[in-house]
Amino acid sequence: MSTVTPFPAEVRPLLEVRQLSQVYHLNRQNLFGPRPTLKVLDTIDFAVRPGEAVGLVGESGSGKTTLTRMLTGVEKPREGQVLYDGVDVWLGGEAHRKLFRRSVQVVLQNPRSSLDPRMRVGTSLLEPLRSLRIEGDHAARVLEVLDQVGLDKNALERFPHEFSGGQLQRIAIARALMPGPKVLIADEPVSALDVSIQAQVLNLLKDLVKNLGLGLVFIAHDLSVVAYTTSRVSVMSAGKIVEVGKPLDLFNRPQADATKALVGAILSVESGLAGNALA
Amino acid sequence: MQTNSARPAIEVRDLVVGNGDVTAVRGVSFTIPQGGRMGLVGESGSGKSMTALALMGLLPMGWSTRGSILHDGVDLVTQSDRALSSRRGRTLSMVFQDPLSSLNPVRRVGDQISSVIRRHTGADKRTAEAQTVELMKQMNLPRAEQLVRAYPHEISGGQRQRIMIAMALACYPQLIIADEPTTALDVTVQKQVLRLLNGAVRDRGSALLMITHDLPIIAAMCDTVAVMYAGRIVEIGPVQEVFRNPRHHYTRGLLDSQPTMDNIALDGSSRLVSIPGMVPPLHALPTGCAFNPRCPAATDKCREQMPELGAEALRAACWHPLAKVGEVAAQ
Numbered sequence: 001m002s003t004v005t006p007f008p009a010e011v012r013p014l015l016e017v018r019q020l021s022q023v024y025h026l027n028r029q030n031l032f033g034p035r036p037t038l039k040v041l042d043t044i045d046f047a048v049r050p051g052e053a054v055g056l057v058g059e060s061g062s063g064k065t066t067l068t069r070m071l072t073g074v075e076k077p078r079e080g081q082v083l084y085d086g087v088d089v090w091l092g093g094e095a096h097r098k099l100f101r102r103s104v105q106v107v108l109q110n111p112r113s114s115l116d117p118r119m120r121v122g123t124s125l126l127e128p129l130r131s132l133r134i135e136g137d138h139a140a141r142v143l144e145v146l147d148q149v150g151l152d153k154n155a156l157e158r159f160p161h162e163f164s165g166g167q168l169q170r171i172a173i174a175r176a177l178m179p180g181p182k183v184l185i186a187d188e189p190v191s192a193l194d195v196s197i198q199a200q201v202l203n204l205l206k207d208l209v210k211n212l213g214l215g216l217v218f219i220a221h222d223l224s225v226v227a228y229t230t231s232r233v234s235v236m237s238a239g240k241i242v243e244v245g246k247p248l249d250l251f252n253r254p255q256a257d258a259t260k261a262l263v264g265a266i267l268s269v270e271s272g273l274a275g276n277a278l279a
Numbered sequence: 280m281q282t283n284s285a286r287p288a289i290e291v292r293d294l295v296v297g298n299g300d301v302t303a304v305r306g307v308s309f310t311i312p313q314g315g316r317m318g319l320v321g322e323s324g325s326g327k328s329m330t331a332l333a334l335m336g337l338l339p340m341g342w343s344t345r346g347s348i349l350h351d352g353v354d355l356v357t358q359s360d361r362a363l364s365s366r367r368g369r370t371l372s373m374v375f376q377d378p379l380s381s382l383n384p385v386r387r388v389g390d391q392i393s394s395v396i397r398r399h400t401g402a403d404k405r406t407a408e409a410q411t412v413e414l415m416k417q418m419n420l421p422r423a424e425q426l427v428r429a430y431p432h433e434i435s436g437g438q439r440q441r442i443m444i445a446m447a448l449a450c451y452p453q454l455i456i457a458d459e460p461t462t463a464l465d466v467t468v469q470k471q472v473l474r475l476l477n478g479a480v481r482d483r484g485s486a487l488l489m490i491t492h493d494l495p496i497i498a499a500m501c502d503t504v505a506v507m508y509a510g511r512i513v514e515i516g517p518v519q520e521v522f523r524n525p526r527h528h529y530t531r532g533l534l535d536s537q538p539t540m541d542n543i544a545l546d547g548s549s550r551l552v553s554i555p556g557m558v559p560p561l562h563a564l565p566t567g568c569a570f571n572p573r574c575p576a577a578t579d580k581c582r583e584q585m586p587e588l589g590a591e592a593l594r595a596a597c598w599h600p601l602a603k604v605g606e607v608a609a610q
């Protein structure tokens with residue numbers, strides 16, 4: 001496993017997991033048999049710092065989404081720690097947990113299923129403020145966030161079906177930004193979008209990291225998409241982080257088998273035209 | 280099977296697909312020769328799937344077709360539903376994006392394949408079952424003898440898609456239409472499935488219409504590409520030429536938005552080029568060239584008059600096409 005410190009090590013991680021493991025129980029094979037278990041996360045160490053974009057890649061089922069459930073505190077790990085701003089979120093007090101909940105927000109793959117189709121966009125945007133009981137000038141906050149994601153304010157009166165996939169993903173990002181998070185976790189945020197639109201969303205995420213100093217955890221299957229967005233990538237396989245590196249290093253000199261498989265799976269127009277893409 | 284090698288696998292002329300006053304496909308023409316492979320690319324909503332469904336005679340309720348679709352000596356547009364249904368799976372067949380919703384959930388996968396074989400070839404049960412196992416082995420499906428007895432929900436997405444491909448190929452069709460066959464799959468599985476489809480189509484000498492918004496897949500699998508935008512083909516030609524030297528500004532934009540490992544900055548500061556704006560809705564198409572609100576080269580002429588495809592081999596429906604290598608840009 002290669003070690004890299006592309007980021008000043010002295011900057012303290014904002015969100016961090018240490019030696020994290022999670023086990024799920026599966027259905028019994030037969031009535032009296034033991035319940036089989038599956039170790040979906042196996043002693044994971046992972047961290048993101050302010051203004052840093054880190055990637056998480058891995059084949060389907062490797063545990064990426066499960067890790068995000070730990071990072072956002074919707075699930076408690078069997079073993080290990082989740083630290084926000086240096087404090088264990090499961091051991092710290094209620095006030096710290098509230099700060100953590102508000103400071104770590106998620107953007108999911110399919111904006112069409114993550115936004116309520118019957119709700120006007122304006123109402124959807126206010127939702128997180130209401131559920132997190134955040135006070136303040138909500139109307140001003142909405143306008144500020146719309147501006148950050150490059151949407152016009154007439155979007156507020158409209159319903160999700162009136163938008164394209166790329167616009168909806170911007171709206172979903174806007175909603176995640178509403179509580180003023182310090183860390184954004186994006187789980188396959190562009191897989192459901194067309195290439196030309198993917199670029200718009202990826203550029204937006206990069207701008208947010210730079211302009212707002214957000215920490216970004218970017219999850220994808222596709223190493224080339226992650227390479228555009230992040231400066232450090234962790235590769236997951238069967239619940240473990242098997243390799244960490246800069247995207248280009250992983251691409252040029254993959255060490256772990258899982259990384260080699262992901263690199264081998266990248267198709268490009270060039271290799272296609274050269275006639276050796278499917279060799 | 281006796282085929283006239285001079286006759287194309289499919290010849291589509293001025294295809295229009297509409298429902299009342301909504302038109303999703305607005306005059307599309309292309310020809311795929313026997314054994315040829317054409318890619319159809321474009322953003323979602325550009326009419327790719329509607330084109331495919333029109334070819335298959337599987338349009339949703341209320342939608343109808345104009346123009347002609349010549350295939351196997353007949354015009355599919357004028358054929359009865361019954362005649363079309365007897366062709367599906369035999370002379371032309373289709374692989375859909377989501378195999379779970381196109382397979383029958385309560386029938387074993389092996390039975391689904393062998394019944395296609397029996398229906399179209401008249402083979403007896405035993406023969407069809409043996410062929411099914413053989414076909415599944417060709418698809419690199421593990422433990423084929425047992426897997427025939429599985430139900431669709433009991434196998435992985437990649438395996439289901441291979442079952443769909445086996446079913447589509449079972450009767451050696453002249454044309455296979457694959458509509459986003461790997462979009463729902465994990466990247467590592469995607470490559471395996473593409474490789475299989477590639478080999479199987481080649482071995483059978485079938486023609487392929489590959490529909491996707493993924494340009495690398497077209498570069499890897501096809502010899503011709505048609506680029507679709509807002510219901511029309513805006514550029515068509517040999518893949519090597521179109522992708523190396525696009526003439527339409529939309530094609531250029533698609534190629535430029537492609538993330539590649541070649542031009543990534545070491546410090547993560549790279550930016551992707553993107554096409555601004557979005558595909559216009561069908562009920563509010565701009566006048567002239569439908570791409571004009573997003574095009575960096577648009578002029579008044581583009582906003583007023585609709586450009587048509589020319590007659591050369593490499594054609595772009597554009598008033599101001601990008602220069603060919605070694606040629607000065609048209610005015």
Ligand SMILES: Nc1ncnc2c1ncn2[C@@H]1O[C@H](COP(=O)(O)OP(=O)(O)OP(=O)(O)O)[C@@H](O)[C@H]1O
Nearest residue numbers: 024025038040058059060061062063064065066067
């Ligand atoms: N609630 C659960 N109970 C049992 N097993 C589960 C549960 N949730 C996830 N798993 C299993 O945990 C493993 C990791 O799943 P996870 O969703 O984290 O994968 P992923 O890397 O996000 O995959 P994908 O790329 O397909 O989204 C898989 O084997 C999955 O089947």
Ligand SMILES: Nc1ncnc2c1ncn2[C@@H]1O[C@H](COP(=O)(O)OP(=O)(O)O)[C@@H](O)[C@H]1O
Nearest residue numbers: 303321322323324325326327328329330339561
């Ligand atoms: N069943 C349907 N009913 C109404 N409109 C549809 C239906 N299917 C597709 N359309 C419309 O037809 C147009 C072309 O769609 P489609 O062929 O599915 O695009 P693509 O496959 O290129 O993404 C889109 O505007 C879409 O909204």
Ligand code: SF4
Nearest residue numbers: 568571574581597598
């Ligand atoms: S016709 Fe005009 S608007 Fe359309 S692609 Fe060509 S230059 Fe652009």
Ligand SMILES: [Mg+2]
Nearest residue numbers: 064065066187
């Ligand atoms: Mg996941």
Ligand SMILES: [Mg+2]
Nearest residue numbers: 327328329458
């Ligand atoms: Mg489609």
